Amino acid sequence: DQQVKQNSPSLSVQEGRISILNCDYTNSMFDYFLWYKKYPAEGPTFLISISSIKDKNEDGRFTVFLNKSAKHLSLHIVPSQPGDSAVYFCAASSGAAGNKLTFGGGTRVLVKP
Amino acid sequence: EAGVTQFPSHSVIEKGQTVTLRCDPISGHDNLYWYRRVMGKEIKFLLHFVKESKQDESGMPNNRFLAERTGGTYSTLKVQPAELEDSGVYFCASSHGYSSYNEQFFGPGTRLTVL
Numbered sequence: 674d675q676q677v678k679q680n681s682p683s684l685s686v687q688e689g690r691i692s693i694l695n696c697d698y699t700n701s702m703f704d705y706f707l708w709y710k711k712y713p714a715e716g717p718t719f720l721i722s723i724s725s726i727k728d729k730n731e732d733g734r735f736t737v738f739l740n741k742s743a744k745h746l747s748l749h750i751v752p753s754q755p756g757d758s759a760v761y762f763c764a765a766s767s768g769a770a771g772n773k774l775t776f777g778g779g780t781r782v783l784v785k786p
Numbered sequence: 787e788a789g790v791t792q793f794p795s796h797s798v799i800e801k802g803q804t805v806t807l808r809c810d811p812i813s814g815h816d817n818l819y820w821y822r823r824v825m826g827k828e829i830k831f832l833l834h835f836v837k838e839s840k841q842d843e844s845g846m847p848n849n850r851f852l853a854e855r856t857g858g859t860y861s862t863l864k865v866q867p868a869e870l871e872d873s874g875v876y877f878c879a880s881s882h883g884y885s886s887y888n889e890q891f892f893g894p895g896t897r898l899t900v901l
Binding site for chain 2: 762771772773774
């Protein structure tokens with residue numbers, strides 16, 4: 674049973690436009706949500722996170738939105754750049770469960786110049 | 787500061803053989819996690835060490851997998867005997883503190899292929 678889902682396996686966007694990545698979760702115990710970025714042959718790299726007590730967190734071009742009632746979060750990248758082309762993983766954790774990360778399946782983003 | 791390192795980067799073995807993966811966390815990080823990504827699917831948790839103690843091994847698939855972290859420094863993950871379904875990329879991550887806010891830093895992974 675997959676507790677974190679990313680329903681879009683891929684996304685293609687023009688350079689300069691907005692990229693929107695979506696993630697849904699089912700476990701109400703999750704209290705912290707993260708986005709990781711992964712390039713080929715590398716490990717995931719932390720991008721941005723949000724606590725369950727917030728509904729928005731912004732860091733430069735990256736903004737994460739959390740809708741707890743809908744159990745949904747999204748990552749906005751504005752403006753998108755070619756270097757943003759990578760696989761993005763949504764992840765969730767629960768302090769009660771030792772902070773192990775539960776990942777979604779990933780969304781491959783391609784930013785076209 | 788050196789990041790998380792993993793060895794080997796690739797391993798190709800035959801079914802029934804034994805393989806040992808190694809992870810060196812960032813110095814001073816008490817928390818060490820093992821994850822696995824199989825067939826391009828989601829990355830799945832295997833186990834969590836706090837120093838040398840296994841805090842959570844709920845994600846270990848079966849008793850063919852044995853993880854150790856002697857002395858609370860580097861960790862090894864042994865698969866014995868390996869099966870075809872064990873193929874995938876094994877990631878190690880480490881973090882300093884125990885809070886959700888303590889970022890987990892990932893290594894580059896070990897790609898294991900079982901033939």
